[in-house]
Every structure is written in structure tokens, then in C-alpha cells.
Amino acid sequence: MASNDHYVIAGNGPAGNAALNTLRKNDPESRITIISDESVGFYSKPRLCSYISGRIEEDELFIHEDLSFDNTRLRLGQHIQSIDPDQKIIFLSHMEKINYTKLIIASGSKPSPSPYMTQFMPYLKSITDFHEAKTHKQCIHDAQQFLVLGGDLVGFKFIDMLISMGKAATLILYPQAFWPFVLDSDMVDRITASLEPKGIRIMVNDRIQSIQDADGGYQVATLNHARNEIEEHYCDQVFAFSGMTPNIDFACKKGFDIDHGILVNEYLRTRFQDVYACGSCAQIFNPILKVYQTTIGWTNAETQGEIAALNLLGANQVTRLAPQKYFDLEGVKIKTSWWDDTDENPNPDGDF
Amino acid sequence: MNTFDIVIEICGSAGEGTISAGEILARFMSSQGYEIMSFDSYPAEIRGFGKCVAHTRVNLNPIYSPGKYADVLIALNDKHAISQLGFLKPDGILIYDNQPASFHEEDQSVAGMAEPGVTLYGIPLTQLAHEAAGNSRGRNMVSLGAMACLMEIPKDDFVTAIQNRYASKKQIIIDNNIDSFVLGYNWTGENIKKIDEYSFKGTEPAPPEDKLIINGNQSVARAAIDSNISFYAGYPITPATKIMEIMGKELPKTGGIMLQTEDEISAIGAVIGAGFGGKRAMTATSGPGFSLMTEFTGLAVMSEIPAVIVNSMRGGPCTGLPTKTEQSDFNIAVAGGHGDAPRIVLAPVDTTDCYEATALAFYLAEKYQTLVVLLLDFFLSNSIRNIDVPKPINPSFLSANIAPEPDQLNGYQRYRITGSGISPRTIPGTPDGMYFSTGLEHDENGRPAYDSDTHEKMTRKRFVKHGNALDEAPDVVISGDDGDLDIGVISWGSSAGAAREAVDAARAEGIKAASFSSIMISPFPEEKLKVFADRCNTLLVPELNFTGQFADFIINFLQRPVVKLNFVTGLPMASEDILEKMRELR
Numbered sequence: 045m046a047s048n049d050h051y052v053i054a055g056n057g058p059a060g061n062a063a064l065n066t067l068r069k070n071d072p073e074s075r076i077t078i079i080s081d082e083s084v085g086f087y088s089k090p091r092l093c094s095y096i097s098g099r100i101e102e103d104e105l106f107i108h109e110d111l112s113f114d115n116t117r118l119r120l121g122q123h124i125q126s127i128d129p130d131q132k133i134i135f136l137s138h139m140e141k142i143n144y145t146k147l148i149i150a151s152g153s154k155p156s157p158s159p160y161m162t163q164f165m166p167y168l169k170s171i172t173d174f175h176e177a178k179t180h181k182q183c184i185h186d187a188q189q190f191l192v193l194g195g196d197l198v199g200f201k202f203i204d205m206l207i208s209m210g211k212a213a214t215l216i217l218y219p220q221a222f223w224p225f226v227l228d229s230d231m232v233d234r235i236t237a238s239l240e241p242k243g244i245r246i247m248v249n250d251r252i253q254s255i256q257d258a259d260g261g262y263q264v265a266t267l268n269h270a271r272n273e274i275e276e277h278y279c280d281q282v283f284a285f286s287g288m289t290p291n292i293d294f295a296c297k298k299g300f301d302i303d304h305g306i307l308v309n310e311y312l313r314t315r316f317q318d319v320y321a322c323g324s325c326a327q328i329f330n331p332i333l334k335v336y337q338t339t340i341g342w343t344n345a346e347t348q349g350e351i352a353a354l355n356l357l358g359a360n361q362v363t364r365l366a367p368q369k370y371f372d373l374e375g376v377k378i379k380t381s382w383w384d385d386t387d388e389n390p391n392p393d394g395d396f
Numbered sequence: 397m398n399t400f401d402i403v404i405e406i407c408g409s410a411g412e413g414t415i416s417a418g419e420i421l422a423r424f425m426s427s428q429g430y431e432i433m434s435f436d437s438y439p440a441e442i443r444g445f446g447k448c449v450a451h452t453r454v455n456l457n458p459i460y461s462p463g464k465y466a467d468v469l470i471a472l473n474d475k476h477a478i479s480q481l482g483f484l485k486p487d488g489i490l491i492y493d494n495q496p497a498s499f500h501e502e503d504q505s506v507a508g509m510a511e512p513g514v515t516l517y518g519i520p521l522t523q524l525a526h527e528a529a530g531n532s533r534g535r536n537m538v539s540l541g542a543m544a545c546l547m548e549i550p551k552d553d554f555v556t557a558i559q560n561r562y563a564s565k566k567q568i569i570i571d572n573n574i575d576s577f578v579l580g581y582n583w584t585g586e587n588i589k590k591i592d593e594y595s596f597k598g599t600e601p602a603p604p605e606d607k608l609i610i611n612g613n614q615s616v617a618r619a620a621i622d623s624n625i626s627f628y629a630g631y632p633i634t635p636a637t638k639i640m641e642i643m644g645k646e647l648p649k650t651g652g653i654m655l656q657t658e659d660e661i662s663a664i665g666a667v668i669g670a671g672f673g674g675k676r677a678m679t680a681t682s683g684p685g686f687s688l689m690t691e692f693t694g695l696a697v698m699s700e701i702p703a704v705i706v707n708s709m710r711g712g713p714c715t716g717l718p719t720k721t722e723q724s725d726f727n728i729a730v731a732g733g734h735g736d737a738p739r740i741v742l743a744p745v746d747t748t749d750c751y752e753a754t755a756l757a758f759y760l761a762e763k764y765q766t767l768v769v770l771l772l773d774f775f776l777s778n779s780i781r782n783i784d785v786p787k788p789i790n791p792s793f794l795s796a797n798i799a800p801e802p803d804q805l806n807g808y809q810r811y812r813i814t815g816s817g818i819s820p821r822t823i824p825g826t827p828d829g830m831y832f833s834t835g836l837e838h839d840e841n842g843r844p845a846y847d848s849d850t851h852e853k854m855t856r857k858r859f860v861k862h863g864n865a866l867d868e869a870p871d872v873v874i875s876g877d878d879g880d881l882d883i884g885v886i887s888w889g890s891s892a893g894a895a896r897e898a899v900d901a902a903r904a905e906g907i908k909a910a911s912f913s914s915i916m917i918s919p920f921p922e923e924k925l926k927v928f929a930d931r932c933n934t935l936l937v938p939e940l941n942f943t944g945q946f947a948d949f950i951i952n953f954l955q956r957p958v959v960k961l962n963f964v965t966g967l968p969m970a971s972e973d974i975l976e977k978m979r980e981l982r
């Protein structure tokens with residue numbers, strides 16, 4: 045018998061898709077809607093750099109979503125403006141209301157530019173999603189000299205990609221503001237030792253003073269506070285990576301408990317009975333440390349999507365982080381459970 | 397070859413300016429040097445809020461069909477546009493109003509119903525229209541502005557097109573429309589991140605030439621005036637009314653008369669009367685009116701009086717689908733009515749043909765002293781194209797009556813049997829040229845005669861005359877490969893353009909194919925078709941009726957099977973559908 049439930053999943057990343065597949069498997073009759081404000085289907089963000097460099101083709105980015113079920117609907121390019129958890133209504137920004145019986149929020153994260161960078165935003169490019177990768181692909185191929193403001197792990201993937209493409213780059217590191225962990229001086233030294241032989245110049249803590257258009261590229265002035273020196277750089281492109289923050293604007297005004305992300309208990313339930321949050325938009329209660337923590341990385345998002353779905357269907361599973369493993373940040377071995385150190389297709393068989 | 401092909405649809409409710417926005421778009425594209433074909437569909441009801449769609453195809457090269465699927469859909473009305481989504485390409489663009497007066501319930505919003513793959517651009521159409529002009533009337537212009545910006549079309553040229561469209565209106569109307577367009581354009585530029593790949597940038601159309609932007613009805617009316625028609629009688633009916641409207645305006649300027657009769661029977665009666673009086677005359681109608689006229693068509697044939705009827709076909713039977721296209725009056729046009737009544741039938745393929753076929757119709761009607769039916773359809777009547785200015789009508793077409801020589805007036809026989817079947821015809825008032833004219837069978841003097849010998853002789857005479865008209869047929873159009881063919885596509889009327897495009901596409905896929913069409917339908921160039929058919933392994937006959945009326949007609953003399961491809965969707969023939977069938981048959 046068809047269930048009367050309408051499950052809505054807000055987000056079409058790994059968390060949302062793991063939730064979709066879990067719901068599908070365990071409650072095949074239910075009606076499910078999955079919403080994303082991106083215009084393309086489910087794809088691998090970890091592989092975006094390989095796509096830009098040309099190592100893989102565009103279609104190799106996309107992960108097979110089984111939408112063959114009559115009662116599963118994918119809404120792409122549709123932005124959630126707000127949610128009314130009391131009325132159980134989602135308001136889309138094209139002004140459509142969607143009623144749900146149960147909701148999983150898996151809206152991921154968005155870049156969090158440091159305040160000092162905002163004035164330079166028109167000059168700064170980034171790679172946070174497929175559209176940006178596609179838009180910038182050509183200009184990355186055309187450019188020779190890059191300036192990279194490297195404040196996060198994605199920035200390092202980007203640097204690796206530039207090295208593989210034979211490009212020259214200057215990387216400005218901000219160890220104290222690095223995301224998702226602070227870099228100590230030992231790490232910075234080891235990173236420098238690893239990257240400089242590959243043609244990457246490392247600068248630490250230098251601040252941008254000005255950026256101007258010049259000869260089809262940019263003239264950038266940086267200030268080194270310690271030496272009180274201004275340095276001029278010419279580059280073809282400036283890219284900035286400055287960490288991520290939960291993407292939860294739509295939840296801010298409507299009674300959800302929010303700190304950085306949407307606060308959920310260890311079962312990934314929000315303060316509303318039928319609303320769960322998972323992946324990098326959620327801030328999960330750690331019953332041992334008694335704090336709420338955000339998590340990042342593909343595997344964590346997947347694991348949480350599955351648990352949120354199971355709990356929504358009545359299970360009582362406590363969330364767990366992906367198993368710890370070493371991951372290599374330019375020669376620095378970091379033991380972590382945040383990040384899968386791979387750009388291989390996270391779902392090679394197309395089967396979650 | 398430089399290729400660029402884009403179809404833009406605007407979908408709204410009657411009264412929302414959908415059709416005028418489409419017209420501006422088409423005129424603008426033409427002014428830039430693009431080839432265009434545009435087509436509107438609108439509700440049958442004169443009042444109300446039915447669905448309107450303005451469909452415009454833009455290309456760098458000549459186009460022959462409107463294109464089935466749109467690349468861009470501009471939704472002015474969510475409810476109607478939802479039902480149009482099936483015609484948006486899977487990777488198309490949807491431009492919609494993202495700030496309607498209130499929230500849509502689930503599945504009532506066009507953006508919500510768009511399939512994955514479609515790129516959505518939400519623009520606050522109503523809000524911007526209010527900002528620009530103080531009311532929501534300019535939503536259509538705001539949406540055009542948004543589209544132009546997204547497609548990277550220069551703003552200023554478009555503004556000129558709007559100015560030209562409203563040139564005869566009050567300044568405030570011109571200003572409001574332009575302000576709405578500009579605000580839509582600027583707002584989009586400032587607020588929308590373009591993420592699709594459609595663009596007019598770098599398409600480099602040919603320098604604009606002196607083109608005529610005209611639909612089939614206008615083309616027919618213009619040719620009729622240029623053919624020195626002096627009388628038009630008619631009763632308004634969609635989709636032919638426009639012809640009557642033009643006649644009402646233009647005929648008095650040349651001393652002619654437009655008579656609106658009480659019904660179609662009167663109209664054809666009056667046209668035959670004018671023809672009898674020696675005047676070039678016509679009427680234009682659609683299926684329901686043509687049905688009423690059939691008895692009188694027999695009179696034109698029997699009494700050998702020139703008459704031209706335009707039948708712009710719509711969905712039938714009965715009053716049927718007044719604002720939908722169909723080709724289901726083939727049988728009635730070629731053989732409708734009682735008795736053996738041969739008449740000439742011409743079916744133009746495109747807007748240029750409409751002009752040339754109309755001029756030919758008057759010539760043939762006059763020379764062969766008979767009824768000529770011009771078969772258009774809703775699509776051909778209403779689709780707008782930018783065509784080269786038609787060549788002046790051949791002077792011999794303008795005066796085609798074969799009058800008796802003075803010595804033939806001695807003992808004048810109006811229906812004298814001649815080798816050609818054409819009997820010299822006097823115009824009433826010619827001294828010694830009096831005669832009887834009747835719908836009864838008659839002898840060479842025109843006197844009623846019912847004996848078998850006379851009936852046989854006179855019937856043959858009428859058929860000989862009809863058969864001889866084939867010598868005047870425009871060349872058949874064969875387009876595609878030479879030699880032996882996998883598939884030959886035989887089509888007629890407005891479907892022929894789609895057939896031609898389908899054949900081009902099929903050839904690009906390695907199918908050996910060609911298309912065949914003839915404007916002259918009755919008499920039909922049978923021998924030419926037989927020669928073509930002999931080259932073809934398979935014959936495919938696409939047409940817009942349920943039974944394959946034309947297919948059955950040609951099977952009769954080809955004596956071999958054909959594959960029928962029939963649609964009664966009310967929509968123009970789509971090259972995509974023919975191509976699909978060709979792939980299946982290859």
C-alpha cells in the first residue's frame with residue numbers, strides 16, 4: 045500500500061543522495077522529493093579539479109541517481125527560501141509551497157570569505173561547485189601564472205591540480221585561519237618544503253593591498269606585515285579558498301536551533317520531530333564532549349545521510365564519524381576522519 | 397556552413413501581450429538579418445484567458461518549418477506554461493516570473509514543474525513592470541528584456557524594434573514599453589548569473605536585406621490585390637478572416653468592393669456572380685465555410701465561371717478546432733460536392749508560394765474558366781516569415797481570359813468544344829456575345845440538354861480543360877539525393893517544409909533520401925511523381941489528417957504502398973517527427 049508520507053530532502057549532495065537511497069530501499073512506496081538549487085544532477089565535488097585539468101571528462105563527474113521510481117522527483121535549480129517546520133511547508137524562492145510530512149536537510153556548506161577579502165571579491169575566483177568549475181575551466185587552461193589565497197583543503201587540491209598542469213603559482217597561506225584546522229609552523233615548513241621544489245612559491249600571512257586589471261591579467265600588491273614590505277605580483281588569475289560554512293540561510297528565521305549549522309542531536313534530529321539534518325550543514329551533538337560539532341568530507345556526509353534517513357523511518361542510530369585514516373597534505377600526514385583523500389569517483393558503480 | 401538555430405516561445409494568457417511580444421521579437425530578428433519563422437497559437441474563444449503561445453524560430457540559413465521544440469520558454473502565465481513544458485528542450489531555458497502576487501500551491505508553478513536539465517531564470521516580471529510603467533502590462537516587455545540580456549543580444553537595436561512596433565501609438569505607450577524592456581534587460585544583467593550556453597553573440601547574420609515580414613494570409617491578400625482583383629465577398633472565419641480584413645481596407649483604394657455577406661453560401665454566390673460579370677473575384681474561408689460552399693462550387697465548374705476560393709484549413713469536422721492547424725480538407729477540396737466536378741487545387745508550401753500561387757490561381761481561373769481552390773491551413777495562414785519581396789506578377793497572368801475572335805461572334809457558342817477544352821468566353825455586354833449560363837447540363841450554346849451524348853461530351857470537355865491546366869503547374873520541388881533512394885518523402889502544403897528539413901537531417905545521418913512536393917494538387921503531376929517514386933525504396937507520406945487523404949490519392953495512380961505518417965494534434969508538421977519515422981524505416 046502506498047504510504048501517505050511525502051519525504052522531502054533538501055540537498056542533492058552525498059548526504060541527500062545517501063538519504064534518498066536509504067529511504068527508497070526501506071520505504072519503497074513513499075513519495076520522495078529531492079531539491080537542489082544547482083541546475084545539474086548529483087556529481088562528485090572531489091573530482092572537480094580532475095575535470096578542470098582535463099584528466100576526466102564532464103560526464104565522468106556525474107553519479108548515477110536512480111530516479112526511475114515513479115514517486116521520486118528531482119527538482120533541480122530550485123532554491124529553498126525558507127521552511128516553516130510548524131506547518132511543515134517548504135517555501136521555494138520561485139514562490140511555490142511544498143508540503144512535507146518528514147524532512148531531511150542536507151544543504152551542505154558554502155564558502156566563507158574572510159571579511160578582509162570582501163573588497164576584492166570581484167577579482168577572486170573559487171571552485172565550490174560544478175558551475176564554477178565549468179565557468180573557470182577555460183581561463184585556468186589559458187592562464188600561466190596564478191595567485192592562490194590558500195585558506196583551506198580545497199585550495200590545496202587546486203594547487204596540486206595547477207602543478208599537474210605545469211602552471212606557476214604563488215600560494216599565500218593563512219595558518220591561523222586555515223580550514224578546517226589550524227596549521228602550526230612545523231606543518232607550514234613541511235608544506236613549503238614539499239611545494240617549492242614543484243614551482244610553487246609560498247608566502248605566509250601576506251595581505252592583499254590592492255588588485256588592479258593589467259594586460260589581461262592582474263597586478264596585485266601584497267603587504268608583509270612582519271617585514272613591512274609591499275610586493276607587486278603580476279598574475280593571470282587570482283583564486284581564493286577560505287573555508288566553508290554551513291549553508292542554512294533558509295533555516296535561520298524559523299525556529300530551528302542554530303549555531304554555525306543546524307543543531308541536531310546524535311540521532312541527527314533537529315528540535316522538530318520530523319526534521320533531520322545531516323552532512324556539512326549540520327552541527328551534531330557530541331554526547332561525550334557535550335559540544336555541537338560540524339563535520340566535513342564526502343564520506344561523513346554519506347554516512348550521516350543514511351543515518352538520518354533510517355532514524356526518520358523510526359530507527360535510533362547514533363551518528364558516527366567516518367573511520368580515521370591518514371591523509372596527506374603536501375607531505376604532512378594528518379590523521380583525520382573529515383576528508384577522503386581521493387579524487388577518484390566516490391561511487392564508481394553508480395550504486396550507493 | 398555557419399549554423400545557428402534557436403526557437404523561442406512566449407507563453408501567456410490572452411491579454412498578456414504574448415502575441416505582440418512575439419511579433420516584436422520576430423521583427424527584431426529579421427531586422428538583424430536572421431531568417432525567421434514565427435507562429436502564434438491562441439484560444440478559439442474571443443474573450444477569456446485562454447493559452448497563447450508565440451513561437452519564433454531564428455536561424456542564419458533559410459528555414460522551412462517552425463521547429464517542434466523550444467530552446468527558450470518565457471512563461472508569462474504559470475498554468476499555461478506548465479502545459480507548454482513538454483515542448484521545451486531537455487536542456488532548454490525557462491524564464492519565469494519569480495514574484496507572483498502570492499505563493500503557488502505545490503505543482504502549480506512552472507519553475508517547479510520544469511524537468512531536471514532545464515535552466516531556470518526567475519525574474520520579478522510583475523514587480524519590474526510596475527517599477528517601469530506603474531502597472532503590470534509591461535511584463536511581456538520585461539521578459540523580452542531579460543531574454544535579450546541572457547542571450548547576449550545588444551540592447552539598443554532591440555529598443556529600436558520596440559519603437560518601430562509602437563510607432564503609431566501615443567508616446568507614453570512607446571515609453572512604457574521601452575522602459576519595461578530596458579529595466580528587464582538591466583535587472584537581469586545585474587542580478588542573474590548566466591549558466592547556460594545559449595547566446596546570439598558571434599552569430600554574425602547576413603547584412604539585413606529588404607525583406608517582407610508577412611504571414612500566409614497577408615501574402616495571399618497582397619497577391620490578390622496585385623492580381624487586379626476587384627471583388628471580394630466573404631464571411632469571417634478563423635483562420636481566414638485576416639484576408640477579408642485586408643481586402644476591406646485595400647480594395648476600396650483600387651475601386652474594388654469588399655462585401656461581407658450573411659454567410660458563406662452568399663459569399664461564393666456573389667463571387668461566381670462577379671466572375672460571370674468578368675471581374676476577378678475571390679472569397680476566403682475555412683473548412684466549415686467551404687462545406688457550405690460546395691454546392692456553388694459545382695456551379696462554377698458546370699457553368700465554367702472563374703472563381704477563386706481560399707480554404708485555410710483548421711481542425712475538423714464541423715466547427716472543429718478553430719485555432720488549430722490540420723490538412724484534412726484535401727478530399728473536399730479535390731473532390732467535394734456532387735457530380736464529376738473537376739477543379740484546380742493549389743496548395744502553397746510557404747509564404748512566398750502563397751503569393752505566387754494566388755497570382756497563378758487568378759490566372760488559371762480566368763484562363764480555364766473554372767473554380768480554383770487555394771488550400772492553406774491555420775499554420776500557413778498565420779506563420780510569419782521574412783521573405784524576399786516577391787517578383788512582380790507575370791503580365792500575362794493579369795489578363796488571361798480567352799475572348800472570342802470577332803468572326804467567332806457570328807453564331808457565338810459559349811461552350812464550343814475545342815481541342816483545349818477552353819471555349820472563348822465573352823463578358824456580358826459584348827455585342828453578339830450573349831449566351832445562356834446555367835447549372836444544368838447544357839449544349840455548346842449553353843441551352844439545357846439532358847441527352848447522354850451531350851452530357852458525355854461536355855463532361856469530357858471539362859476534364860480535358862482541367863487536364864491541360866497541368867501544363868501551367870509550377871515545377872515540382874525535389875530536394876535531396878540523386879539516384880536511388882532509401883526513402884522518398886512525398887508531402888504537400890505546409891507539411892512540405894518540415895519534410896524537406898527532415899530529409900536534410902536524415903541525409904546528414906547517412907540515409908539516402910529526397911523529398912517531393914507539388915503546389916499543383918489537382919490536376920496532379922502524376923508522371924513526375926511516378927518517376928520520383930521509381931527511385932525510392934520506401935515512400936513516406938506525412939500529412940496532418942487522420943486517414944492519409946493525400947496518401948490515398950497518390951496510391952491510386954502509383955499503384956504501390958506508401959507509409960503514412962499522420963498527425964491530428966492541431967500543431968504544424970514537425971520535421972523531428974518525420975526524421976524519427978525515417979530512422980525507423982531506414
Ligand SMILES: Cc1cc2nc3c(=O)[nH]c(=O)nc-3n(C[C@H](O)[C@H](O)[C@H](O)COP(=O)(O)OP(=O)(O)OC[C@H]3O[C@@H](n4cnc5c(N)ncnc54)[C@H](O)[C@@H]3O)c2cc1C
Pocket residue numbers: 054055056057058059060079080081082089090091092093122123124125150151152153171172173198201291294322323324325340341342343345382383384385386387
Ligand atoms: C572542489 C572541492 C573538492 C573537494 N574534495 C574533497 C575530497 O577530496 N574529499 C572529501 O572528503 N571531500 C571533499 N570535498 C568536500 C565534499 O565535497 C563535501 O564535504 C560534501 O560534498 C558535503 O556533502 P553534503 O551533502 O553535506 O553537501 P553538498 O555536497 O554541498 O550538497 C548540498 C546540496 O544542497 C543544495 N542546497 C544548498 N542550499 C540550498 C537551498 N537553499 N535550496 C536548495 N538547495 C540547496 C545544493 O544545491 C546541493 O545540492 C570537496 C569539496 C570541493 C568544493
